Amino acid sequence: MGSNLCATLSAQGHEVVAVDDLSNSRGISNSNSLKFLKSDIAENTWMKDLEGHHIDAVFHLAAQSSNATSFKNPKDDLKRNQLATQNVIEFCRQRGIRRLIFTSSMSVYGEPTQFPTPITERTRPATYYAIHKDASEKYVGLQDELNWTIFRLYTTYGFGQNLENLEQGLIKIFLGFILRKEKITVHGSLDRVRDIVHVDDVVNALMLSLENSNSFGKTYNLGTGQTVTVRQILEELIRLTGNDSSYPMEVHEGDKGDPFKTHADISQTINDLGWHPKVTSLEGLKRTVEGYLEKNRLDEW
Secondary structure, eight states: OHHHHHHHHHHTTOOEEEEEOOSSSOOOOOOSSEEEEEOOTTSSHHHHHTTTSOOSEEEEOOOOOOHHHHHHOHHHHHIIIIIHHHHHHHHHHHHTOOEEEEEEEGGGGSSOSSSSBOTTSOOOOOSHHHHHHHHHHHHHHTOTTSEEEEEEEOEEEOTTSOTTOTTSOHHHHHHHHHHTTOOEEEESOTTOEEOEEEHHHHHHHHHHHTTOGGGTTEEEEESOSOOEEHHHHHHHHHHHTTOOTTSOEEEEOOOTTOOSBOOBOOHHHHHHHOOOOOOOHHHHHHHHHHHHHHHHHTTOO
């Protein structure tokens, strides 16, 4: 998501500085309009490194984004989510930056009680990751001097994710197994229901919010409002990679805190931003597989 957003911002004439610790990604090539800084935003050295840059707006996308991983090291998740977010807020305050766009997660809902789930649904975080995202939202919401916007992302996917990370990113985890010609390991029922949203649609929503005062001080769901089952996702990935229904698969018990169903009510996102998801699940999965197959031929993924 970060690399795609940076590319879009640059293409539209913005000067961009990207900060990432590369714990789950590769660096971005520097250009006239894009500068990359390798740093951990949970620390504070990056703030000094950016002193020479005039900054009008901040997109805060960085996070440890795996529910499963958060149980293994809650303190690290606390650092990489809550502390990192507080550092970003402090940076904005120190520099007089008035615009902050923060990506949260549908995980804050836990097991929702309404479908499609409205933004008014009470948050019931059931993992450390979700707790830290929920708290980070509240940190952001306390900043009266900031024109902030929060997006609760649903299952975001697309070409460019790290295939080696087996604990984050439902679709690319499955695709990684297939491209490595390994047995697919599934944690949880194949009948689980997911609202999946392609990275292009996510970036489009972020861009539409940048200078849109309708979004100031508001929180939005960012999904498609449509659902597919995990079984349907797997069947399509297997088909798109040239395999058949005999592809080996093993289903295990689900991970703690993993909801059975996600389905976003995106009406407020549509109304305020004039945004509509354009990439269907079938088209998005096709684009994703084709992207990785091309990189596979070049031995780059």
